[in-house]
Amino acid sequence: MIDKLIIKVKPGNGGKGSVSFNRDSNNSRGGPDGGNGGSGGNIILKANSNLSDLNKYSFQKSFFAENGNDGSKQKKSGSKGKNLTLDLPIGCLVWEISGENKTLVASILNETSEIELYLGGSGGKGNTSFVSSQNKEPLLAEAGQHSQIYSLELDYRINSDLLLLGLPNSGKSSFLSSFSNAKPEINTYPYTTREPVIAISKVNYSNIKIIELPSIDNGKGLGANYLKHLYFSKFVCLTVEHGENIIEQIDNLLDSISSFDENLLTKKFIVLISKSENVNSDEKKIINNKLLEKFPFLSTLPFYFSNKNSEKNKEILLFVLKNMSEVNNSENDAFIPTINLRNLNINKVKKTQDFYEILDRNFIQLAEGSDLSNWKALVQFQYKLKSSKISDELNNLGIKKGDKIKISNYEFTWEE
Structure with a gap:
């Protein structure tokens, strides 16, 4: 890509x-x-x-x-x-x-x-x-x-409704393949996903655009090259694996984001805990309380993904569908184009040791469009030059009769 x-x-x-x-x-x-x-x-x-x-x-x-x-x-x-x-x-x-x-x-x-x-x-x-x-x-x-x-x-x-970010083998690709038209490669070795995968998930007759980024670990890995895609994502999903230290995994991902651009920490974050087949309701309550206490900025309670409970897995998509219209994924002053006012302070005359060079764009166009090798045309050109403000600049620079003037490919002498 x-x-x-x-x-x-x-x-x-x-x-x-x-x-x-x-x-x-x-x-x-x-x-x-x-x-x-x-x-x-x-x-x-x-x-x-x-x-x-x-x-x-x-x-x-x-x-x-x-x-x-x-x-x-x-x-x-x-x-x-x-x-x-x-x-x-x-x-x-x-x-x-x-x-x-x-x-x-x-x-x-x-x-x-x-x-x-x-x-x-x-x-x-x-x-x-x-x-x-x-x-x-x-x-x-x-x-x-x-x-x-x-x-x-x-x-x-990439504009997206939901962006999946996680450590290697955190279950991002498994989730994406379960609820979209995408078929990312899934394997046990790390960094199977090598570039962003874009997918569409249909939920209640509506489309949710999902991106899976390659994995990232302590600011390194293939995903580090694609963190810019967080800018235009409505929800950033921190995908972590149950069975490992969940808080450490989330801290790892947030540190990676902060190292890239700490302004991205103002995004809407949600957490998806994968490989949660054996997590009971009591354990979920404990996990939920710990995460909300540690990360109060989370948009909602964590979601759980299991290969055994497809209906429960849809909860995260239903949440995104319900709330994505309220999130502006491109509201950022850093992306307002700069208006450049060009050529406002360019000198119109330059004095060198051998000649005076006319740099005014309008007179250059006039010289290039006329045949100044024709003496009648040259007389008319010099008359127009002397009638302009360029003449004042030349006089201020000390031009005198017989000095050479250069404009575009032409050279001629100044006549008073």
Whole structure:
């Protein structure tokens, strides 16, 4: 079972604006008619209740939305690129990775979750957008906005009504196979269950989703790799074996949980005592009193599981069915995505020893969408540059006539 992996996604780039003039044999002085480029496709995350793991992303790891189409003559705008929708299982957290840091950017917590995570690049403006009283034949147009590639960690945490956690050979698999459609391997040697087993138990015409985690012992064992699945479980069932020291077994499991994340100790806990065929009612009373005295946070009296009493075994499922609607298994502030306000403090001009580099995104798009090797277009570009706030920044940095300016792949000299 794959419950965590890293993929790369990229929204679509915006389409390029067009430099075009409406001229033909009958109209030699027609005006500009270059259309705008279309926006790139967005990255969308959508819940899919039919998924129970991340296996579909184990082979293809890169996903790109479609680029917007370029604008064209006759003021025709390019079409928008198709969005890319990624289906994710309910309970999947999405983290954006940047270097050694990662930030939660999306949480797929219910069937209606649909998140527009990244917008595609905006389309570039065609030359019709640059007509003015001073420039009636603009040779300028914008390139489409380029989108960056993002690294995302998909972190799936299984939603469940009941999660079975226990030491090796504590009877979890026997219980699961008795009341569900699952057929986990059952044997006498430890760690028979090697990955989470998901099962559905039908009780009174209702479904109860049950997870059995691999065994854990003093924070070790295969189950230690899957403790994150406790986060989205409504009830955590501490499965212990009768005949051993029950209190020590429960302490062992609680210590393992606390070592992973002590906040999980606020979950709803119940206890299932397996292999209880020979436990009489008087002994049960003694056990119950000891456990409630030692562990007052338990949601109810312990339940008992025996291969000889199938009707009595159902009591734990009836309890879960009755109470699971009152428990929110995903109410946790730690899973609220962080809103990042990007690119708010980026310098628009950088001074180096040899030149001044323009870093403003809008002017970079304008340079990349225009043919600045055409001196008329370059004159128009410099005029627009001098009319902007970028000119003030350049002057503050000490630019003077003849200094070199670099923007994207172009270099030219500053003229006053």
